[in-house]
Amino acid sequence: MAGSTATAVLDRNGLDALVKELTAQGRTVVGPTVRDGAVVLAELASADRLPWGWGTRVEAGRYRLVPREDGAVFAHTAGPQSWKAFLHPQREQLWSADRGSDGSLSIVEERADPASYAFLGVRPCDLRAIAVQDRVLTGGRFQDSGYAARRTGAFLIAAECTEPGATCFCVSMGSGPAADTGFDLALTEVVDDAGHRFFARAGSTAGAEVLSGLPHRPPDPGTEAAAHDAVEAARDRMGRAMPPVSLRDLMGESLEASRWDDVAARCLTCGNCTMVCPTCFCTTTEDVTDLTGDHAERWQRWDSCFDLDFSHLHGGPVRATPRSRYRQWLTHKLSTWYEQFGSSGCVGCGRCITWCPVGIDITEEAAALHDELAARLRQEEENDEGGGDDRKEPER
Amino acid sequence: MERPTLAVFKLASCDGCQLTLLDCEDELLALAGRIEIAHFLEASSAVTSGPYDLALVEGSVTTPADAERVREIRAQSRFLVTIGACATAGGIQALRNFADVEEFTRTVYARPDYIDTLATSTPVAAHVAVDFELRGCPIDRGQLLEVITAFLAGRKPDVPNHSVCFACKRRGTVCVTVAHGTPCLGPVTHAGCGAICPAYGRGCYGCFGPSGSANLPALIPLLHRDGLDDRATERFLRTFNATAFAETASAGTAATQTAATRTGEET
Numbered sequence: 001m002a003g004s005t006a007t008a009v010l011d012r013n014g015l016d017a018l019v020k021e022l023t024a025q026g027r028t029v030v031g032p033t034v035r036d037g038a039v040v041l042a043e044l045a046s047a048d049r050l051p052w053g054w055g056t057r058v059e060a061g062r063y064r065l066v067p068r069e070d071g072a073v074f075a076h077t078a079g080p081q082s083w084k085a086f087l088h089p090q091r092e093q094l095w096s097a098d099r100g101s102d103g104s105l106s107i108v109e110e111r112a113d114p115a116s117y118a119f120l121g122v123r124p125c126d127l128r129a130i131a132v133q134d135r136v137l138t139g140g141r142f143q144d145s146g147y148a149a150r151r152t153g154a155f156l157i158a159a160e161c162t163e164p165g166a167t168c169f170c171v172s173m174g175s176g177p178a179a180d181t182g183f184d185l186a187l188t189e190v191v192d193d194a195g196h197r198f199f200a201r202a203g204s205t206a207g208a209e210v211l212s213g214l215p216h217r218p219p220d221p222g223t224e225a226a227a228h229d230a231v232e233a234a235r236d237r238m239g240r241a242m243p244p245v246s247l248r249d250l251m252g253e254s255l256e257a258s259r260w261d262d263v264a265a266r267c268l269t270c271g272n273c274t275m276v277c278p279t280c281f282c283t284t285t286e287d288v289t290d291l292t293g294d295h296a297e298r299w300q301r302w303d304s305c306f307d308l309d310f311s312h313l314h315g316g317p318v319r320a321t322p323r324s325r326y327r328q329w330l331t332h333k334l335s336t337w338y339e340q341f342g343s344s345g346c347v348g349c350g351r352c353i354t355w356c357p358v359g360i361d362i363t364e365e366a367a368a369l370h371d372e373l374a375a376r377l378r379q380e381e382e383n384d385e386g387g388g389d390d391r392k393e394p395e396r
Numbered sequence: 397m398e399r400p401t402l403a404v405f406k407l408a409s410c411d412g413c414q415l416t417l418l419d420c421e422d423e424l425l426a427l428a429g430r431i432e433i434a435h436f437l438e439a440s441s442a443v444t445s446g447p448y449d450l451a452l453v454e455g456s457v458t459t460p461a462d463a464e465r466v467r468e469i470r471a472q473s474r475f476l477v478t479i480g481a482c483a484t485a486g487g488i489q490a491l492r493n494f495a496d497v498e499e500f501t502r503t504v505y506a507r508p509d510y511i512d513t514l515a516t517s518t519p520v521a522a523h524v525a526v527d528f529e530l531r532g533c534p535i536d537r538g539q540l541l542e543v544i545t546a547f548l549a550g551r552k553p554d555v556p557n558h559s560v561c562f563a564c565k566r567r568g569t570v571c572v573t574v575a576h577g578t579p580c581l582g583p584v585t586h587a588g589c590g591a592i593c594p595a596y597g598r599g600c601y602g603c604f605g606p607s608g609s610a611n612l613p614a615l616i617p618l619l620h621r622d623g624l625d626d627r628a629t630e631r632f633l634r635t636f637n638a639t640a641f642a643e644t645a646s647a648g649t650a651a652t653q654t655a656a657t658r659t660g661e662e663t
Contacts, residue, residue, distance in 0.1 A: 036570040036597065061618075063575045080570055090566040269609045270583035271558060275565030289549045291426040291541070302566060307558040308608045322611060357561075357573045357583050358614055 005208055008216035009223050010187070010198040015047040015073075017214045018157070018185075022118040027155060030086055031120035032076065037065055039076040041085060044120065051076055058165040058350070061359025070191045074121055077165030078349045082278030083119055083126055084133060087150050091301040094285070099294040110297070114149035121159040122183065124176035125168075125349040129278030130156070131182055135341050136281050155206065158183040162230040166239030167350030169363055173242060175347040177234040179203075185211060188227035199227035240350065240363045243370040247344065251335030254369045255327070263365055264323035266358055271304040273352035273360070274329065279345045282310070305329050330365060400449035400548070403435035405469050407455030407462045408489055408517065412534040413480035414438050414454050419537055427541075430548055446472030450547050456482040456517045458489060463514070463523055470524035477543055478520045481533035485605050485640040488533075490517040493639055517639075528553065531586050533603040533636035539588055557608030559583050560600050563591035572599055579622040579632065584610035584644070605637035606644040613645065 010018070022029050032039045033049045039056060042049075055068040056076045068075055093110040100106065122130070134151060137144040161170070161177035170176030179186045184207030187198040199219065202208035243250070274280040284303035289296045303310055305328050311318040319325045337345035346362070353361045404414050418439060420427065427433075434444035451473035457463050470476055481487050492500070493516045501508040520526055530543055539555055546553035556562070560582035564571065572578040572594050580599030582591065586607045593600050606612070612633075619629045633641040 037575045038570040040568065040570065061574060062577075063571075065575075080565070080575075081568060085568065265611075266614050268559070268561075268583040268611050268614050270561040270607075272561045272565060272571070272583070275562065286554050287551070288554075289545055289551070291423060291430050291545055291548065293430070293549055302562075304558070304562065306609075307556065307562070309556060309558070322609065325609075355571060355574055357571065357580075357618060 005212040005216070006202050007219045007224075008200045008211055008214075009219055010200050010214060010216050012047070012196065014200075014214045014216050015050070015198065018210070019044055019047045019120065021210060021213060022120075022155065025118075026116055027118040028115045029118045029120055030083075032074075032079065034065065038063060039065070039079045041079065041081045041083065050121070055163065056165060058167050058354045059359070060167060060353045060361045061356055063354050071196060072163070072189055072191050074159040074187070074189045075163040077163070077168060078123065078125070078276075078351045078354065080276055080351070080355055082276065082349070082351065083122060083130060084278055084281070086115075086117055086119070087130065087154065088133060088137065088144070088147050088281060091286075091299055092146055094298045094300055096298075097296045111146055111149070114146070114153060116153045116155075117150065118155040118157065120157045121187075122156050123159060123161055123349070124179040125161070125170040125173075125347045126278055127156065127158055127179055127182045128170075128173075128175035128347040129349065132279045132341070132343060132345060132347065133281055135343070136279070139341070155210075156183045156185075157207075158186040158203075160186060160188040160227070160231050161234050162189060164234050164238050165350060165354070167353040167361075168238050168348065169240040169242055169350060170348035171235055171238045171241065172244070172363075173344065173346055173348030177238075178231050183207070188231060190223055190226045190230060192226060194222060194226075197223060199223050240353070240361070242346075242348070242363050243367045245370055247334040247346075247366060248338050249335075250366065250370055250373060251331040253373050255331070257369050257372050259365065259368045259372050260323045260327045262368070263326050263360060264321065266360055267322050267326050268358055269306045269322045269325060270357065271306040272355050272357065273362075274304040274306060275302065276351040276355040277333075278347065278349055278351065279333075280304070284310070305332070330362065333362075334366065399430060399432040401432045401434040401444065401446075402544075403446065403448035403451045403469075403473065404433075404438070405435070405451060405453045405455075405465075406437075407453065407466065407483070407520070408458040409455030409480065409482040409487065411438060411454070413483075413532075414452070416479075416535050416537050416540055417452070420541060423541055427544065431544070447474065448472055449474050450544070451476045453478045453483050453520055454480050456486045456489060456519060457514070457523055458492075458517045459513050461512075466520055466523050475527045475547060476520075476524070477528045477530060477547075478526050479530045479535050479540065481531065481603065481605060481636040482517075483520050484529040484531055485637040486517040486519050488636050488638070490639045491634060492517055494634070494642075530555065531604040532588055536588050536590070556587055558587055559607045559610075560585045560587050560589070560591050560594070560604070563587050563589070564594050567591060567595065569595045572597060573618065573622065577622050579619045579624050581615070581632070584612050584615050584641075601635060602633065602641060603636050605640040610644045612641065 029044045031044045033042050034051045039051050050073045052073045053071045055066045057064045057066050095109050097107045137147040158179035183203040186201045202211050282303045283300045286299045306325050308317045333345040497515045501511045543553045573580045578599045581602035582600035585602045586604040588604045
């Protein structure tokens with residue numbers, strides 16, 4: 001690439017310059033920052049706002065910020081938001097309608113001018129999640145034009161994962177910890193005796209152009225190797241893993257499992273898992289009228305399959321019990337998503353585990369369903385071998 | 397076009413919910429243009445007699461006179477909406493439902509025989525049919541306008557009955573339970589306030605009562621973990637919607653048991 005840079009080494013000044021450059025291009029730079037005891041995503045005025053020296057300690061239903069002595073900036077795990085908060089915002093106006101004095105109706109599409117976003121510090125699992133939402137919201141016949149407009153112009157800077165958390169399981173979902181595609185720039189943070197620096201790779205022409213304009217050093221083998229080793233080491237330090245089976249088939253075989261009752265007793269049906277999930281995309285529409293009755297607006301807002309109204313048809317909700325709602329969420333996420341969108345709906349970011357107040361663990365539920373299915377199949381096999389009149393239907 | 401009439405009534409309550417109507421300052425003129433405020437003693441002593449098209453009823457039933465009056469109100473009202481925790485759940489005064497009212501009156505009043513009160517404080521819906529219940533202590537101004545606007549337009553009001561967590565996540569509030577270990581009733585509480593308390597780092601107090609799908613038994617261990625013992629947990633749940641949460645606690649257990657015995661439902 002002439003006049004552009006494919007790989008380079010940046011230091012903190014390089015990161016500062018990166019935010020300045022993207023801002024100068026008219027972009028809204030969004031990245032991680034510390035607020036209210038968590039690393040959240042927010043508009044960044046400068047790279048100083050990044051969570052320098054903050055790590056996180058997470059468990060199922062628990063999240064704590066912890067200071068780090070090494071000053072690392074991308075050493076935190078997934079916070080309570082994902083990038084969908086910007087690409088697929090929680091509430092968005094679709095159209096408005098006005099009734100004129102002669103009774104005529106005029107309808108106007110209302111779409112705010114899309115912000116030109118630059119996302120700084122997108123984890124590989126979240127890159128994968130954005131790709132999943134791309135397929136959901138722009139891949140089929142019915143496109144979300146607002147999402148498409150915001151997504152098309154977005155500049156993505158990945159931060160490869162070197163500090164996975166206890167609730168992370170991207171490796172078992174095939175979506176991390178390395179960033180392979182889907183970014184304009186990818187950074188890998190290295191903190192060692194040779195200093196605090198970032199190995200940077202361009203993933204697009206736009207990324208290479210931006211990189212070439214930043215204060216940088218040419219890549220040195222030591223930094224590149226250290227970056228590579230840090231990501232490889234992260235691969236072995238995932239806190240959790242999905243059972244190594246076809247989750248798609250497992251869910252299909254588990255629709256009447258007794259485990260759904262077990263998890264339903266623990267589930268608050270509060271909806272947190274779907275709100276923090278970077279791929280959950282469901283919305284409902286809200287029709288607003290004003291007191292005159294001559295002006296109406298239609299808004300789209302996030303909804304959740306845990307909301308009773310989500311499946312409300314004439315007379316009541318189809319999924320009235322927590323059991324049916326949790327089952328809907330998990331089987332869609334891990335199984336029927338394939339039929340609908342050609343991939344799993346889970347990227348292994350661990351948000352649903354961390355941010356579930358009661359700590360329901362998607363990997364533990366999948367493992368329990370797997371154990372139950374295995375036990376059922378063993379039982380069926382034994383019954384088959386026993387043959388004769390002793391055959392019984394398996395317990396369901 | 398003749399404007400529909402609006403009446404606002406009050407039973408045992410603090411007036412805060414009907415005050416919310418007066419707080420609609422920017423919308424009051426538009427509202428008055430669309431609806432005739434026929435009976436609203438907090439705003440005007442000028443009263444037009446019923447029947448009324450839309451009645452907003454604040455407060456709970458705590459006396460035999462209230463019980464009689466709420467039947468009269470119902471008879472005069474085409475569409476009856478109860479507003480606030482008192483009218484929808486008995487309010488904070490429903491704490492009496494867990495105690496001996498006779499003992500209170502003997503202890504507090506020099507002449508307990510002057511006191512004519514019921515043993516319980518009950519929601520309006522326990523006495524008459526209610527067309528819509530608007531939750532909150534106090535109710536939310538935006539939701540009140542939505543209910544009135546929807547009534548005028550002849551549509552269903554958009555008042556979701558999901559949890560406060562929906563509102564926290566939508567507005568980007570960091571979960572106070574997960575990130576701070578703060579006891580919070582948000583996961584079992586009806587949305588509508590906009591998740592104000594967690595936005596300021598406080599746990600939800602449950603002012604809007606149980607959500608449409610509250611699993612209270614699943615939350616209790618968390619409250620214990622975060623420092624509330626049995627007594628403190630009971631006090632946490634016994635505020636503005638004490639009886640509603642008490643019913644949810646027992647209904648939740650029953651629902652869980654029912655779910656455990658079920659083998660399948662919809663396909």
